[in-house]
Amino acid sequence: MSDINITQTELNAPVPPVMAKLQSSHSHVRHNWNLREVNALFAMPFNDLMFKAQTIHRENFNPNEVQVSTLLSIKTGACPEDCKYCSQSARNKTDLEKESLLAVDKVLEAAQRAKEMGSTRFCMGAAWRNPKERDMPYVLDMVKNVKALGMETCMTLGMLSGDQADRLNDAGLDYYNHNLDTSPEHYNQIITTRTYQDRLDTLDNVRSAGMKVCSGGIVGLGEKAIDRASLLIQLANLSPQPESVPINMLVKVEGTPLADVDDLESFDFIRCIAVARIMMPKSHVRLSAGRTSMNEQMQAMCFLAGANSIFYGCKLLTTENPETNQDIALFEKLGINTETVDTDTEAADKIIKTAIVDQQHSDLFYNASV
Numbered sequence: 001m002s003d004i005n006i007t008q009t010e011l012n013a014p015v016p017p018v019m020a021k022l023q024s025s026h027s028h029v030r031h032n033w034n035l036r037e038v039n040a041l042f043a044m045p046f047n048d049l050m051f052k053a054q055t056i057h058r059e060n061f062n063p064n065e066v067q068v069s070t071l072l073s074i075k076t077g078a079c080p081e082d083c084k085y086c087s088q089s090a091r092n093k094t095d096l097e098k099e100s101l102l103a104v105d106k107v108l109e110a111a112q113r114a115k116e117m118g119s120t121r122f123c124m125g126a127a128w129r130n131p132k133e134r135d136m137p138y139v140l141d142m143v144k145n146v147k148a149l150g151m152e153t154c155m156t157l158g159m160l161s162g163d164q165a166d167r168l169n170d171a172g173l174d175y176y177n178h179n180l181d182t183s184p185e186h187y188n189q190i191i192t193t194r195t196y197q198d199r200l201d202t203l204d205n206v207r208s209a210g211m212k213v214c215s216g217g218i219v220g221l222g223e224k225a226i227d228r229a230s231l232l233i234q235l236a237n238l239s240p241q242p243e244s245v246p247i248n249m250l251v252k253v254e255g256t257p258l259a260d261v262d263d264l265e266s267f268d269f270i271r272c273i274a275v276a277r278i279m280m281p282k283s284h285v286r287l288s289a290g291r292t293s294m295n296e297q298m299q300a301m302c303f304l305a306g307a308n309s310i311f312y313g314c315k316l317l318t319t320e321n322p323e324t325n326q327d328i329a330l331f332e333k334l335g336i337n338t339e340t341v342d343t344d345t346e347a348a349d350k351i352i353k354t355a356i357v358d359q360q361h362s363d364l365f366y367n368a369s370v
């Protein structure tokens with residue numbers, strides 16, 4: 001039994017036994033979490049929970065280093081899925097401007113800028129149920145070229161077949177993002193056009209192809225506390241655990257069914273980050289959508305709870321993200337450094353020139369087909 005398995009009796013006991021247990025924590029990875037013990041983690045006194053999460057964080061990561069990704073929407077809006085939080089669903093009446101799939105050179109320019117701002121990973125997201133066969137040559141091209149800039153690559157394109165996952169892996173895609181969104185119990189309240197099992201199957205295809213998994217969820221969807229525990233159990237009990245775990249705070253968008261849902265209490269969000277860190281000690285836990293509504297102090301608290309990855313840039317797919325320079329200022333105040341990646345400027349220049357030559361072809365293709 002794990003030393004993380006703290007019982008309610010222990011929680012109510014005088015401080016010394018609990019603290020002794022906290023201080024001797026070992027952050028081995030487990031895949032057999034159950035609701036009772038995860039609920040007990042969520043119920044810990046806040047300071048004890050933060051201490052435990054930070055202790056585990058320090059056993060596995062440099063506590064003053066944050067991995068930085070940039071997310072670019074490569075195809076925006078008109079998605080046939082019915083995710084009730086999403087501004088990109090064709091079923092939600094939002095002001096979002098739709099955009100066809102971007103040309104490869106535009107994607108590369110954005111990737112180069114992201115690299116110059118310190119991003120080590122470039123994530124490309126398309127509002128699709130799943131990629132169509134006609135799209136595959138272009139997304140594969142994007143992966144190859146962004147990879148050649150010396151950045152890690154990540155894509156989120158919806159559901160993937162085994163064959164598509166294999167091809168993306170062969171093109172050099174490092175990570176595939178596919179979130180579980182919420183607990184299996186709350187899921188039908190949020191999405192009806194694909195099942196929870198569909199999501200798990202895509203994650204399985206990604207893992208089998210040899211790519212790293214980026215998967216997390218959204219909190220503040222009107223779920224109960226037990227749903228947050230249940231979501232984290234789903235993620236932590238994947239074997240292996242996702243390398244990257246985005247924890248999103250719902251960004252309420254006018255025109256979506258969740259526009260008026262009650263706000264999540266800030267401490268509940270921070271607890272979620274801390275419990276994710278404890279349950280997935282070796283994963284990068286990403287502070288993701290919803291950062292605009294967090295002040296610096298709350299973001300700092302999230303880093304203390306074990307978050308060690310963020311998105312840079314002013315757009316997070318289609319919702320706002322704090323300006324990059326605000327992030328840099330916050331990192332300076334906190335003494336946080338960004339994780340680094342090797343650069344190869346000559347290779348970058350060459351790739352961009354090649355991509356510009358290809359632009360006309362790309363534009364013609366997408367005008368005709370999307």
Ligand code: SF4
Nearest residue numbers: 079081083086089127
């Ligand atoms: S979350 Fe993704 S799949 Fe769902 S509606 Fe938005 S873009 Fe489509």
